[in-house]
Amino acid sequence: MDALTEAGPLAEEGLLADVGPLTEEGLLAVWEAGRGQDPLRRALVLAAAGGGDPAAVADLAVGRREELVLGLRVRCFGPGLPCAVTCPSCRTELELELTAADVTAAAPEGERVARAGGFELAFRLVTTRDLLAVRGAPRAAARRALLRRVVTSAVADGLPVAAEALPADVLEAVADALAARDPQADVRLDLDCAECGHAWTSPFDASGYLWAELDAQARRLLHDVHALATAYGWTEAEVLAVGPERRQLYLELVTA
Numbered sequence: 001m002d003a004l005t006e007a008g009p010l011a012e013e014g015l016l017a018d019v020g021p022l023t024e025e026g027l028l029a030v031w032e033a034g035r036g037q038d039p040l041r042r043a044l045v046l047a048a049a050g051g052g053d054p055a056a057v058a059d060l061a062v063g064r065r066e067e068l069v070l071g072l073r074v075r076c077f078g079p080g081l082p083c084a085v086t087c088p089s090c091r092t093e094l095e096l097e098l099t100a101a102d103v104t105a106a107a108p109e110g111e112r113v114a115r116a117g118g119f120e121l122a123f124r125l126v127t128t129r130d131l132l133a134v135r136g137a138p139r140a141a142a143r144r145a146l147l148r149r150v151v152t153s154a155v156a157d158g159l160p161v162a163a164e165a166l167p168a169d170v171l172e173a174v175a176d177a178l179a180a181r182d183p184q185a186d187v188r189l190d191l192d193c194a195e196c197g198h199a200w201t202s203p204f205d206a207s208g209y210l211w212a213e214l215d216a217q218a219r220r221l222l223h224d225v226h227a228l229a230t231a232y233g234w235t236e237a238e239v240l241a242v243g244p245e246r247r248q249l250y251l252e253l254v255t256a
């Protein structure tokens with residue numbers, strides 16, 4: 001059994017409700033909630049649909065949020081993750097058949113502490129609330145603000161130092177340490193091109209991936225609802241109440 005479908009640490013912490021795959025109505029509700037939202041808010045919608053407490057998902061570490069999303073993806077569509085990528089060197093289109101295991105990071109390692117430039121720092125993991133708070137700022141400023149937010153204590157020469165007073169290179173030490181403490185927050189895939197042999201690293205965004213799938217599925221579903229509602233005068237609920245197989249047959253009859 002895939003590790004993602006088992007009761008993991010999230011369930012032990014009471015963060016993971018016992019949720020199954022999305023129903024068609026559920027899928028449309030999630031789609032409606034995420035539609036028109038930016039990618040961060042969409043990721044929160046998906047994590048909540050994946051069993052996270054809607055009131056708490058913004059305060060989960062980003063890796064935990066992505067774990068919930070990936071779990072939902074596996075329950076809805078299975079563990080296979082077909083991807084199309086373009087080789088950055090020879091521009092060949094490559095078809096990849098990844099699995100959820102390929103994009104599940106190793107367990108977090110190490111304590112949430114860092115040392116740099118004579119400073120001893122303790123930090124917490126980055127949450128979606130942090131990312132929302134700094135977005136809109138120029139990239140470098142947003143990065144510094146984000147790192148300052150997650151520093152919980154800084155000490156130099158035995159004296160506490162305010163996070164606002166930390167130099168940029170010291171903050172970068174926190175950034176380096178964060179990657180190992182929350183690897184699921186930034187999944188990187190090692191890819192190589194079958195045509196030219198070029199090797200490169202590509203990020204994998206579970207929320208973006210699942211959203212694209214849900215968006216396509218919701219649009220197909222609504223298209224079918226439209227066709228059958230128009231043909232038979234059924235309501236949306238009546239169309240959805242007809243199972244997918246019978247619905248497909250009706251669609252064939254309508255378009256024949």
Ligand SMILES: [Zn+2]
Binds near residue numbers: 092194195198
């Ligand atoms: Zn290539």
